[in-house]
Amino acid sequence: MGTARRLLDADTGEIVPYAPYAFSGRHTQVDKARVEAITESRAFTPSQKFLVLWWIGVSPEGMEPLKATGADIGQRVGMSTDAVGKINRKLVKHRILIVRGRIGNYKFYRISPYIAFHGTGIEQREAIKTCNPPDIPGFDESTPARWEAK
Numbered sequence: 001m002g003t004a005r006r007l008l009d010a011d012t013g014e015i016v017p018y019a020p021y022a023f024s025g026r027h028t029q030v031d032k033a034r035v036e037a038i039t040e041s042r043a044f045t046p047s048q049k050f051l052v053l054w055w056i057g058v059s060p061e062g063m064e065p066l067k068a069t070g071a072d073i074g075q076r077v078g079m080s081t082d083a084v085g086k087i088n089r090k091l092v093k094h095r096i097l098i099v100r101g102r103i104g105n106y107k108f109y110r111i112s113p114y115i116a117f118h119g120t121g122i123e124q125r126e127a128i129k130t131c132n133p134p135d136i137p138g139f140d141e142s143t144p145a146r147w148e149a150k
Contacts, residue, residue, distance in 0.1 A: 065100035065108035
C-alpha cells in the first residue's frame with residue numbers, strides 16, 4: 001500500500017488543502033472561444049446553438065458517441081425528429097459534431113473534441129488528432145475569447 005500523496009505549496013512547502021468539487025455529475029473541458037464564436041455567429045439559428053449546448057452536455061467520455069436516435073434526442077429536447085436531423089447534419093457539415101459510429105443508415109454523433117471533451121488533457125490531445133477543427137464562420141483561432149480576463 002502506498003502513502004497518500006499530498007500537494008505542497010512550491011513557495012512555502014506547506015500542504016495545500018484538498019477540496020472535492022462541490023458540483024454534481026461529470027465535468028467537461030470547453031473551448032470558450034469556440035463556444036463564444038458559435039453562439040455569436042449569425043450562421044447558426046437559435047435552435048442550432050441550443051443543440052450545440054445540449055451536445056456539449058451529453059457527449060460521453062472520451063470519443064464515444066451518444067447512442068441515441070433522432071427521435072430519442074427530439075423527445076429529450078422538445079424538437080421534431082426531422083428538426084434534430086436537419087440541425088445535426090448542419091453541425092456535422094461545420095465539424096461541430098462528428099460521426100463516431102453507425103448502425104445501418106443511422107449515424108451516432110458526439111461534439112467535436114476541439115469544442116468540448118470529457119477526459120484528461122493527454123486524451124484530448126490524442127482525440128483532436130482524429131478529426132479536423134470545426135469550421136465556425138467568423139472564428140479566428142489566434143484571437144482569444146472576447147470576455148477573457150486580461
